[in-house]
Amino acid sequence: MLEYSLIAGILFGVFFGFMALGLNLIFGVMQVVNLAHGDFVVLGGYLAVVAYSSAHVNPLMSLILALVLFVVVAYVLYFPLIPRLTKSKDPEMLSLILFFGLSQIIEALDVIGFGNNPRSLPLAIMGSVPLHFLGQNYQMAWVITALVSLIMIGVTYGFLYYTRIGYAARAVMGNRDEAMASGLPVAQTSAIIFAVGIGLAAMAGVMSPFMIGSIDPSTGLGLTTIAFAIVVIGSLGNPLGSVLGGLVYGISVMLMQTYFSSWSNLVPYLLLLIIVLVKPSGLLGRGVRNA
Amino acid sequence: MLSPKLVSRRSHMGTNVAIPVVLLAAFSVAPMVYANQAVIFQMMAFMVLAQGVNLLYGFTGYLPFGYVGFFGIGAYGMAIGIELFHLPGLVALVVGALFSVIVALILSPLLRLSGAYFAISSLAASEVLYNVVANPALVHLTNGPYGESLVQSYHPETSYIAMVVLLIVTTIIVIVIKNTAFGRALMAIREDPVSAEMAGIAVVRTRTIIWIVSAVIAGLTGAIFGWHLSVFYPSTVFDLSISILAIVFTLFGGGGTAIGPILGSVVLYGLYNAIGISDPQYFELIYGLLIVLLVLFLPGGVVSLLQRRGNYVP
Amino acid sequence: MSREPLLLVDKIVKTFGGFKALDGVSLQVAPGEILGLVGPNGSGKTTLINVISGLYHPDGGLVQYQGRTITNWPMHRRARHGINRTFQIPKPFKTLTVAENVELAHHFARPGAMTPREVLEFTGLADAADRLAQSLNSSQQKLLDLARALTTGPELVLVDELAAGLGPHELHQMADSLRHLADRAMALIVVEHHLGFVNQLTDRVIVMNAGKEIFEGSLALAAQDPIVSAVYLGNDAVDVSSVQ
Numbered sequence: 001m002l003e004y005s006l007i008a009g010i011l012f013g014v015f016f017g018f019m020a021l022g023l024n025l026i027f028g029v030m031q032v033v034n035l036a037h038g039d040f041v042v043l044g045g046y047l048a049v050v051a052y053s054s055a056h057v058n059p060l061m062s063l064i065l066a067l068v069l070f071v072v073v074a075y076v077l078y079f080p081l082i083p084r085l086t087k088s089k090d091p092e093m094l095s096l097i098l099f100f101g102l103s104q105i106i107e108a109l110d111v112i113g114f115g116n117n118p119r120s121l122p123l124a125i126m127g128s129v130p131l132h133f134l135g136q137n138y139q140m141a142w143v144i145t146a147l148v149s150l151i152m153i154g155v156t157y158g159f160l161y162y163t164r165i166g167y168a169a170r171a172v173m174g175n176r177d178e179a180m181a182s183g184l185p186v187a188q189t190s191a192i193i194f195a196v197g198i199g200l201a202a203m204a205g206v207m208s209p210f211m212i213g214s215i216d217p218s219t220g221l222g223l224t225t226i227a228f229a230i231v232v233i234g235s236l237g238n239p240l241g242s243v244l245g246g247l248v249y250g251i252s253v254m255l256m257q258t259y260f261s262s263w264s265n266l267v268p269y270l271l272l273l274i275i276v277l278v279k280p281s282g283l284l285g286r287g288v289r290n291a
Numbered sequence: 292m293l294s295p296k297l298v299s300r301r302s303h304m305g306t307n308v309a310i311p312v313v314l315l316a317a318f319s320v321a322p323m324v325y326a327n328q329a330v331i332f333q334m335m336a337f338m339v340l341a342q343g344v345n346l347l348y349g350f351t352g353y354l355p356f357g358y359v360g361f362f363g364i365g366a367y368g369m370a371i372g373i374e375l376f377h378l379p380g381l382v383a384l385v386v387g388a389l390f391s392v393i394v395a396l397i398l399s400p401l402l403r404l405s406g407a408y409f410a411i412s413s414l415a416a417s418e419v420l421y422n423v424v425a426n427p428a429l430v431h432l433t434n435g436p437y438g439e440s441l442v443q444s445y446h447p448e449t450s451y452i453a454m455v456v457l458l459i460v461t462t463i464i465v466i467v468i469k470n471t472a473f474g475r476a477l478m479a480i481r482e483d484p485v486s487a488e489m490a491g492i493a494v495v496r497t498r499t500i501i502w503i504v505s506a507v508i509a510g511l512t513g514a515i516f517g518w519h520l521s522v523f524y525p526s527t528v529f530d531l532s533i534s535i536l537a538i539v540f541t542l543f544g545g546g547g548t549a550i551g552p553i554l555g556s557v558v559l560y561g562l563y564n565a566i567g568i569s570d571p572q573y574f575e576l577i578y579g580l581l582i583v584l585l586v587l588f589l590p591g592g593v594v595s596l597l598q599r600r601g602n603y604v605p
Numbered sequence: 606m607s608r609e610p611l612l613l614v615d616k617i618v619k620t621f622g623g624f625k626a627l628d629g630v631s632l633q634v635a636p637g638e639i640l641g642l643v644g645p646n647g648s649g650k651t652t653l654i655n656v657i658s659g660l661y662h663p664d665g666g667l668v669q670y671q672g673r674t675i676t677n678w679p680m681h682r683r684a685r686h687g688i689n690r691t692f693q694i695p696k697p698f699k700t701l702t703v704a705e706n707v708e709l710a711h712h713f714a715r716p717g718a719m720t721p722r723e724v725l726e727f728t729g730l731a732d733a734a735d736r737l738a739q740s741l742n743s744s745q746q747k748l749l750d751l752a753r754a755l756t757t758g759p760e761l762v763l764v765d766e767l768a769a770g771l772g773p774h775e776l777h778q779m780a781d782s783l784r785h786l787a788d789r790a791m792a793l794i795v796v797e798h799h800l801g802f803v804n805q806l807t808d809r810v811i812v813m814n815a816g817k818e819i820f821e822g823s824l825a826l827a828a829q830d831p832i833v834s835a836v837y838l839g840n841d842a843v844d845v846s847s848v849q
Binding site: 092 | 415579
């Protein structure tokens with residue numbers, strides 16, 4: 001049982017780390033908490049479900065579709081929303097409210113477009129033979145999702161550390177004013193990171209029906225909270241931090257489901273509260289008032 | 292030494308007194324004019340909640356996504372008072388309020404967090420409360436997921452009157468806070484907690500007081516609400532959309548004023564009744580768009596249109 | 606210094622992570638005295654001000670004020686007992702007017718404190734009384750910090766980098782004003798980059814470097830001190846010799 005919880009926890013943890021990655025990037029570069037993050041994940045999920053049920057498109061193909069589509073959508077959304085916000089009196093609070101509004105819009109559109117019923121993908125798409133490891137069986141869909149997540153985290157890491165835009169993004173995360181003063185294209189970088197962050201959320205969304213069972217329009221807010229908890233546990237702007245946060249979350253959930261299953265719903269919320277309260281400076285060192 | 296501003300504040304006494312008087316008159320007459328008492332009752336409940344959000348967000352800058360936690364715990368505190376201690380309804384309301392105070396004290400370390408950290412952590416806290424109350428392990432105390440049934444204490448008229456009283460008292464509290472040094476201390480804390488301390492304001496104590504006041508307001512609303520319904524489930528009284536609507540109503544009307552949340556509740560709850568009950572997704576779409584447009588073009592809410600012209604807004 | 610010190614700071618240590626921002630700093634200030642606190646960037650001046658005003662609680666050492674140990678008092682308690690300050694990056698209540706900023710601070714004022722009107726005239730902000738604080742420029746916002754501090758009726762004001770951005774004439778006026786405060790028995794600790802400005806104020810300075818006090822005395826003597834010169838060497842923003 002313990003081995004099963006740990007290994008399943010790692011598989012889920014890697015996925016949830018990937019799921020939180022986009023939130024982490026946007027928060028790090030723009031100081032904007034994208035409260036609609038989970039809703040973009042859900043939209044990715046709907047894309048995969050609809051593509052599969054209407055045209056038998058394999059979710060692995062939908063991944064590319066989701067990335068392209070949502071990078072474009074987010075890039076277009078960026079310009080009317082973010083620059084206006086960053087110039088306002090209280091960007092952090094106003095962006096929180098704005099993205100909360102966006103989240104409500106997406107939820108409403110989900111209901112209008114896809115109805116209130118939960119939608120899912122059959123696990124068997126990814127192979128019906130489970131993976132046998134250390135005496136336990138694991139769904140092949142979980143293993144493949146975890147692999148996809150790992151690859152995408154690796155790609156994001158490479159993007160941040162080996163491209164010019166990635167370099168600029170890390171500089172902005174370090175110190176926005178200095179990055180601007182030293183002539184880095186801060187606005188352009190922000191727009192690209194915003195698009196990439198939402199594209200990654202949608203990609204995680206494509207795989208999400210395998211991991212969370214089913215999606216419905218109200219799934220988004222819970223996913224945003226989980227992603228936020230993971231970002232806080234890990235470290236801001238560092239993709240490896242997201243993996244760490246994801247693993248802590250995934251393993252905790254699996255252990256709770258195995259040993260105290262009726263309380264396992266509490267895990268993301270309790271984890272978040274424990275982190276922000278027990279370590280008052282936050283693992284990120286931000287987010288705390290001075291007085 | 293009074294600045295001109297302080298002097299003019301005095302002369303607005305009449306406007307300020309008018310607000311609770313008009314509310315009292317309106318909600319005393321409303322049940323006789325409009326048959327659907329449930330709608331009027333819920334509108335009052337949302338007005339009170341919006342004022343509670345106003346005290347936290349409008350005056351102090353904390354956005355409480357999890358505000359419904361106090362509401363739900365108030366309802367359950369009331370139910371426990373009736374079911375376990377066999378108290379009469381009005382006394383059980385006090386138990387509900389007490390429960391919300393206890394929860395507020397336990398959660399008061401959340402006030403150390405700023406911005407998004409506070410908003411999302413308060414949401415997490417309300418989810419924890421919900422999952423605890425609804426947990427089958429607590430079936431003897433809360434009846435777990437199966438909900439509460441208090442039909443033996445069903446008093447629709449008394450609970451209606453209790454809500455009117457709560458609305459009036461809450462409105463007066465907001466007006467008093469807005470027009471006294473305490474309110475300006477809250478605004479100072481919102482603007483800059485460190486400078487507020489250097490101005491001699493005990494920041495931690497001041498914001499803890501307002502946190503508890505707003506928790507009691509939500510707790511009593513939940514208690515009266517639950518009493519009025521007399522049958523409810525954890526998912527009814529811990530429904531996140533209760534927080535969300537109260538926040539949207541406050542933002543729409545304008546925080547930091549007494550009239551903004553009332554205006555927001557009347558207009559948007561009216562809209563909700565017109566289209567929201569049969570097609571909630573269209574209502575959700577409308578207020579989602581409203582929020583986005585407000586943030587981009589009118590962050591102070593509707594009342595800021597008046598304030599912009601230099602008018603006094605109570 | 607035979608008088609009873611107003612403020613006594615004893616062997617203060619403050620670390621951030623592993624970094625020792627203050628490493629056993631001690632100093633005394635008498636009532637009505639002006640003390641200059643100088644040193645290169647990152648030497649711990651502002652950290653020390655933060656410890657004295659209560660924004661930071663030190664990891665070691667003692668702060669005594671009027672004979673009472675206040676090391677762990679919260680800021681508002683210090684403010685009500687007569688310790689106040691300005692901020693290097695000014696911190697006004699942005700959406701309140703200048704007058705409201707000062708009135709708020711006057712609410713908890715000690716007996717005999719300057720009234721809001723007096724401090725606004727004193728700082729030259731009277732004409733801006735009805736403007737929103739956020740519409741002031743940075744120097745004016747610093748003056749508003751000072752006005753707010755003064756209207757609480759302090760006996761010790763910690764002034765953090767007030768001179769930055771002021772022209773020569775304004776500097777001269779500011780130095781006059783501050784000396785005038787000291788004449789009213791207000792003690793000042795003045796953190797300043799602009800050594801010429803410090804020189805106009807006082808001949809007692811403490812030079813800090815790397816969280817330690819490296820010199821105490823007049824600026825003229827500091828300029829001749831080999832250790833002080835070594836610390837400032839290569840820092841062309843500050844030329845100690847210019848004050849002689």
